[in-house]
Amino acid sequence: MSVPYNKLAERSIRLLDLYPGELNSPFRGTLRPSCLDIPEFYEALSYTWGSLETAAFLHCESGSLPLTLNLVQALSRLRRTDTIRTLWIDQICINQDDKIERGQQVSLMGGVYTGASIVDIWLGEEDSETSMAM
Numbered sequence: 665m666s667v668p669y670n671k672l673a674e675r676s677i678r679l680l681d682l683y684p685g686e687l688n689s690p691f692r693g694t695l696r697p698s699c700l701d702i703p704e705f706y707e708a709l710s711y712t713w714g715s716l717e718t719a720a721f722l723h724c725e726s727g728s729l730p731l732t733l734n735l736v737q738a739l740s741r742l743r744r745t746d747t748i749r750t751l752w753i754d755q756i757c758i759n760q761d762d763k764i765e766r767g768q769q770v771s772l773m774g775g776v777y778t779g780a781s782i783v784d785i786w787l788g789e790e791d792s793e794t795s796m797a798m
Contacts, residue, residue: 667727669759678757708780738786
C-alpha cells in the first residue's frame with residue numbers, strides 16, 4: 665500500500681519525521697508539509713538510490729512507502745533510538761508517481777539543500793577499503 669501524498673503549496677516541500685527505533689526494527693514516521701520560506705530545522709540526505717528493488721517499507725499514518733536497499737542502510741544509521749529525526753529525502757518526500765510534482769520539487773532542490781540545517785551524505789556501507797579512503 666502506498667501513502668497518498670497531499671498536494672503541496674507553492675514553495676513547499678515534505679519533511680519526514682522519522683520515529684526512533686532500534687537497528688533492525690521497522691521504519692515508522694510522518695510526512696508533513698513545510699514552506700521553504702519559513703526556516704525550520706531539518707537534515708537533507710544526499711545519496712544514490714542504487715537498485716530500485718524494494719528492501720523494506722516506511723510505515724506512515726496513512727500507508728507504507730517502499731525503500732531501496734541503499735536508503736534502508738542509510739536510514740538504519742541515521743535513525744535515533746530515543747528522539748525523532750526530521751529529514752528531507754527525495755525518494756520519500758517527493759511523490760515519485762506524479763511527474764508534475766516531481767518537476768516542481770526538483771526545481772526547489774537548491775533551496776532544499778540550502779535551507780537544510782545539516783546535509784547528510786551516504787556513500788554506502790563500509791567495505792575493506794573504506795579506512796584507506798577516509
